[in-house]
Amino acid sequence: MSQPINTLKQQLTLASVSLNEPSSTASLPSPWFVRALQAFSGWLAALFLLGFIATGVVFVMESPLVSLVVGSLLMGGAFALLRAARSDVLEHMALAFSLAGQILVAWPAAEMWGVSANLWWVLLALQCALALVMPSQVHRSMSAFLASLALAMALAAHGLEPVAIGLVVLVLTLLWLNECRWPGWISAIQAWGVGLLAGLLVLQGQAYSGQRGWFLDLGVQWIGPWLANWLGIALVALALSGVIHQAFRQHSQPAIAQRLAMYGAVALVAVLSFYMPGFGAGVTVLLLGFAIGHWLLMGSGVLLLLMAVSSYYYWLDVTLLMKSLMLLAMGALLLTLRLALKRWLLNRWLTLNKSVAVGDANEQ
Structure with missing residues (x-):
């Protein structure tokens, strides 16, 4: 007496249906607080590294050309790091390097044009x-x-x-x-x-x-x-x-x-x-x-x-009476628009249901 086929996989195998087994299981996304901690770690590591580099290359800010070159290199390195980044730590570290490079690139422009x-x-x-x-x-x-x-x-x-x-x-x-x-x-x-x-x-x-x-x-x-x-x-x-x-x-x-x-x-x-x-x-x-x-x-x-409403309330060029009347008119306008949209959507829904019912009656 043959054993009953209980699983769907066995039924598909007997029906000569090939199954592709996944090579790896899908990874679950990290919780938000873990990602926030990783982002903070990336920024902290990047700031320490940038501070260590800045102590040795203070002369970079004195030369616009050197500042432009070093800033471009930092942005290029950030781009390469982002292409290979697989974690929030590396991504935020690359962002910190990129922002530092942008500051160095903007420095010569600020000296040129003010x-x-x-x-x-x-x-x-x-x-x-x-x-x-x-x-x-x-x-x-x-x-x-x-x-x-x-x-x-x-x-x-x-x-x-x-x-x-x-x-x-x-x-x-x-x-x-x-x-x-x-x-x-x-x-x-x-x-x-x-x-x-x-x-x-x-x-x-x-x-x-x-x-x-x-x-x-x-x-x-x-x-x-x-x-x-x-x-x-x-x-x-x-x-x-x-x-x-x-x-x-x-x-x-x-x-x-x-x-x-x-x-x-x-x-x-x-x-x-x-x-x-x-x-x-x-x-x-x-x-x-x-x-x-x-x-x-x-x-x-x-x-x-x-x-906007808070800023308008403390606007000193208009009296409180005018402000109250304006807010009253605005509230009435919003309520009227809500009522009109609600009726329009209801009429559309009734019309659609009526057309579907007529179509079903014609088919029968």
Whole structure:
């Protein structure tokens, strides 16, 4: 009497189906606190090593050419280390070496042009190049973050601080909305998006603190401050229109009335952003997070909105009565938009179910 076949593997073997046994088991990801400890160890080791090297090569900072060569070598070594890195310790050590190399490369530019817009444009180009070529998520996020700060400083030298924030919001929106368009670059786009999001939070925090750009009065003013504010608001409104259009396109093509309502809401947000700086950026990031289901973006959008409302509340040029009325109107607007979207989605769901039921009845 033959033994019963109990396992699926035995059944497939008797059916002449070949099985590919895995050569190695998949490794489990390390917990976050272990990775944080490894990152701290990498930075600590890199700082000790850089300090030991700096004690022997102090003359590097005295020669711009030597500083440029040594900085390039450090960035090249960081690139090679990142290509071979298989642990967080080596990855963060390479990041520390790369940042040290960037400082040495920026030193000759600072001596040539001084602390001016030309220096920040050079640093912006350097950070963009590193964000493209460095094979590390952490390094790409850091380069995108530093690129956003360099862009803000470069534009602040010409009185265009609000334009920098609008550009960061627009680029951030375009990256996250087109995340899946290039499958081979998904990880890089996510890293750039996180870095730009961190840069946006820092820039908005600097704007709310009342500190203007470091070098705002050193360059030629391209346009007036009033036009610069509206240009930055227009960039944020363009990003918000893209987010709303993407959200509608996921369900169906919006009708003419819906498009007019969408453009009216964007215009109203733009007007409110003029009196409440940062409100449009917060709404854009929050809706972007809802559109793509990203919790970090949603949390950052809520934080930006809270910062905007808090800053507006302590604005001394407007009375408390006007502030209260403005906040009341804004809350009513948001509740109305929520109700309208809820009814629209309900009508779409009912229409879809009705069409499916009619189709099933016709088939029967």
